[in-house]
Amino acid sequence: MIKKTLNVNGIDRVLIIDQESLLSDVLRKQLQLTGTKVGCGTGQCGACSVIVDGKLVRSCVTKMKRIPDLAKITTIEGIGSPLNLHPIQKAFIKNGAIQCGFCTPGFVVSTKLLLEQNPHPTREEVRDWFQKHRNACRCTGYLMIVDAVMDAAKGLLAISSG
Numbered sequence: 501m502i503k504k505t506l507n508v509n510g511i512d513r514v515l516i517i518d519q520e521s522l523l524s525d526v527l528r529k530q531l532q533l534t535g536t537k538v539g540c541g542t543g544q545c546g547a548c549s550v551i552v553d554g555k556l557v558r559s560c561v562t563k564m565k566r567i568p569d570l571a572k573i574t575t576i577e578g579i580g581s582p583l584n585l586h587p588i589q590k591a592f593i594k595n596g597a598i599q600c601g602f603c604t605p606g607f608v609v610s611t612k613l614l615l616e617q618n619p620h621p622t623r624e625e626v627r628d629w630f631q632k633h634r635n636a637c638r639c640t641g642y643l644m645i646v647d648a649v650m651d652a653a654k655g656l657l658a659i660s661s662g
């Protein structure tokens with residue numbers, strides 16, 4: 501066990517961790533951040549995606565030894581809250597891009613990074629991003645998710661220019 505400090509959603513958290521443990525377990529069990537979902541547990545579905553130092557990471561297959569001390573981690577809890585939804589979350593709701601909702605935290609986290617890196621993506625770029633990062637949804641058929649991302653991009657643009 502070693503001591504590691506992680507900046508999680510803007511707050512420094514000092515943790516005693518096993519370097520072999522999974523980031524998803526540390527987030528969900530040690531930090532009680534259960535918004536990060538674990539579906540496949542094998543890196544195939546993207547439900548467990550979080551942002552670590554500006555990169556999208558599938559936390560179910562990421563051991564703590566690969567997370568550097570003082571890493572900056574963003575989970576779904578750091579993006580919006582039930583009383584203060586992020587524009588991406590509002591766009592997902594408005595477009596019906598949520599059915600069972602299990603994949604949604606991973607898609608929202610993934611969309612956050614996509615729009616930071618590419619504020620005006622084409623529909624094709626959105627699809628490519630989700631494919632590259634293995635975000636999978638069994639319910640919606642993706643059309644409404646892509647609609648939501650396009651809408652979110654417009655909303656964020658309005659916020660940044662307004």
Ligand code: FES
Binds near residue numbers: 542560561
């Ligand atoms: S739960 Fe991590 S990729 Fe599926």
Ligand code: FES
Binds near residue numbers: 597598599603604636
């Ligand atoms: S909404 Fe059910 S898996 Fe995506």
